[in-house]
Amino acid sequence: MDTPIAETALDLVPPGVERVPVTFEINGKTQQFKVEAWTTLLDLLREHCHLSGTKKGCDHGQCGACTAIVNGQRINTCLALAAVRDGAAITTIEGLADGDTLHPVQQAFIDHDAFQCGYCTPGQICSAVAMLDEGHVKTADDIREQMSGNLCRCGAYTNIVAAILDAADLSDQRSPTPGARP
Ligand code: FES
Ligand code: FES
Missing domain, CATH: 1.10.150.120 ([2Fe-2S]-binding domain)
Structure with missing residues (x-):
């Protein structure tokens, strides 16, 4: 069953700024969020989903620390806007193992x-x-x-x-x- 819509964990947005509803399948689980238009996939994973295995290194697309697998492709999540990637299937480091068996x-x-x-x-x-x-x-x-x-x-x-x-x-x-x- 889908989880309920989650609001941002870092509620620093000025009043009147609208959030965008997005849905992702993250490590096999469908989740819905409302995010600011400028929220990156990296910040969605770390701040909204608390999947902190995906790291923020440079935040500029230069180091690869933020790499996750999105619709089967490896991408720098610091460069991907969550609103643009709405509907994507995302696999992070937390989703690679099969129970206690590592990938x-x-x-x-x-x-x-x-x-x-x-x-x-x-x-x-x-x-x-x-x-x-x-x-x-x-x-x-x-x-x-x-x-x-x-x-x-x-x-x-x-x-x-x-x-x-x-x-x-x-x-x-x-x-x-x-x-x-x-
Ligand atoms: S954090 Fe360095 S490429 Fe994304
Ligand atoms: S940056 Fe330390 S193990 Fe790669």
Whole structure:
């Protein structure tokens, strides 16, 4: 059953500003909201849905920390207006696991220690999941190229690529990751 319409959590809008009704399927659950016209999908996820796994890094489309999967495509949610994306199906990092079973990309990131601080990690994983679904990745170089929109300040790129190769079952393309589980 659909959840009731939720008002904004940050009620800083001047009187008289109209909100836009929008409906999304978020991690398999249909939800309705009323948002300001300038509300981004990132702020909708974090402030309205309290799905804080999707991170705000630059808020300018430059780092990929805010990546989520929208209608099957990975996008920077900081650049997408909620009102424009009305009706979309959204998958965030919170929606990837199947109960207690992690998504293979999530598990591979753990197995390969593919993070340090972890701030970029939800965006990296969502981007990798959608990238693999796109079906164009054959080599480590493909991954480096197609993941180039997801920056990691900690420089965990070597292990990130190894994890994705593993999850994509392209492990013959990778160098062993130090400390990786067999
Ligand atoms: S927070 Fe969206 S790209 Fe950096
Ligand atoms: S693990 Fe720290 S930014 Fe990527």
